[in-house]
Amino acid sequence: MLKKQTLIRVLLGLLLLAGGTHLYFRFRVAPALLLPEIQMQTLNGESVTATQGQATILIFFATWCPDCRRELPVLSSLENRITDLNIRIILVSDESVEKLQQFSSTIPSRFELVKLKGKFSDNDIHTLPTSYLFCQDGSVYLKKTGAIEWTSELLEQFTKDCPKK
Numbered sequence: 001m002l003k004k005q006t007l008i009r010v011l012l013g014l015l016l017l018a019g020g021t022h023l024y025f026r027f028r029v030a031p032a033l034l035l036p037e038i039q040m041q042t043l044n045g046e047s048v049t050a051t052q053g054q055a056t057i058l059i060f061f062a063t064w065c066p067d068c069r070r071e072l073p074v075l076s077s078l079e080n081r082i083t084d085l086n087i088r089i090i091l092v093s094d095e096s097v098e099k100l101q102q103f104s105s106t107i108p109s110r111f112e113l114v115k116l117k118g119k120f121s122d123n124d125i126h127t128l129p130t131s132y133l134f135c136q137d138g139s140v141y142l143k144k145t146g147a148i149e150w151t152s153e154l155l156e157q158f159t160k161d162c163p164k165k
Contacts, residue, residue: 039117040090043097043104048090048114055159056088056134060120063095063103065128067147074150076108081152083110085159094119135162 038058040048050056057075061068075082075089082089091107093100094116104113116123127145135141141158148154 038092038123040092040114041117042114043101045097048112050088050090050134053136054086054088055136055162056090056132058090058092058132058134060092060116060123060125060128060130062093062128063099068129071129071147071150072107075111078150078152078155079108079110081155085155087155087159088112090114092116133158137163139163 038050040050042048050058059068059071061071063069072091089110090112092114097115100113100115107113120126120128129147130145131143131148132140133142139162141162
């Protein structure tokens with residue numbers, strides 16, 4: 001009887017471990033994403049397309065997300081370098097237009113703040129922030145969940161390594 005209970009406990013433990021591992025990797029790995037697939041709109045309701053032809057940083061974020069809010073001032077401090085390297089920055093949220101309009105005054109005007117059509121989960125985004133760096137040809141240079149340590153060196157390497165259109 002004792003061996004049977006021990007065996008059941010071990011099997012339940014392994015099942016919980018496997019389930020936890022599956023959930024961790026499902027929600028911590030940024031999903032595959034292509035620029036044309038992302039349905040977004042301006043705060044005025046006009047469609048936005050993240051097209052190829054320009055290096056692009058696309059960040060899925062929320063105004064309430066602490067890691068997201070910590071990243072923005074760092075990116076803002078790199079704004080001159082971002083301009084020099086001709087990198088487009090798109091901040092994508094699924095929050096209400098009203099909330100995003102209130103938040104828009106806190107970010108540099110060069111950053112594009114857009115609303116995702118639908119919810120994050122519709123695009124398999126389950127962790128915030130989730131960031132993508134797209135090269136000029138539309139290929140993914142980097143995809144990452146969680147905060148990124150944005151540096152001038154990272155941005156320069158990004159534009160240097162990307163194939164030109």
